[in-house]
Amino acid sequence: MNPFKxxxxxxxxxxxxxxxxxxxxxxxxxxxxxxxxxxARQAVRHAVIQAREVRSTEREAARLAAQAEREAEILAAEADAAAERVRQAAEKTERQAALAAEQKAARDARFAARKARARR
Structure with a gap:
């Protein structure tokens, strides 16, 4: 064949x-x-699409359940932390009350000693 044709x-x-x-x-x-x-091909396609949607729905439900579980754990941790803070505050108040009682007793003892010295 001629290339120039x-x-x-x-x-x-x-x-x-x-x-x-x-x-x-x-x-x-x-x-x-x-x-x-x-x-038949259309039926197979529809079955694949429906299976995909079912799996997607299951994944979404699992994700929502996991998220709800995490939120419940967070709320439980916050409740525990709040209870711990309340307990610590109660202990602190109790310690302060005991300290105040000790200081008052010491002050009363000094006062009584001073009164006893003054009576002699």
């Missing part, structure tokens, strides 16, 4: 017509929408 208009038109015919033949060879093979 130019493509004639007729050759190009024939090639275009052949390409159109091939495309049309491929289109006509497709099965109809009510063909059992097509319906």
């Amino acid at each position: 130019s493509n004639q208009l007729v050759d190009r038109l024939e090639a275009t017509a052949k390409a159109r015919q091939a495309t049309l033949a491929r289109f006509r060879a497709r099965p109809a929408a009510d063909d059992p093979a097509v319906l």
Whole structure:
């Protein structure tokens, strides 16, 4: 074949017509929408889509359950921390009351000693 041979208009038109015919033949060879093979593929596709949606829903439910569990743990930890703070505050108040009682007793003892010395 001569590499310098130019493509004639007729050759190009024939090639275009052949390409159109091939495309049309491929289109006509497709099965109809009510063909059992097509319906089976559609059923498989729908089953896959539904299974995907079910898995997605299950994942979402599991995620929400885990989130609720984490929130419950956080609330329990906060409640424990609050109870610990209340207990520590009560202990501190008790220690302060005991210290105040000791100081008052010491002060009263000094006062009584001073009064006893003054009476002699």
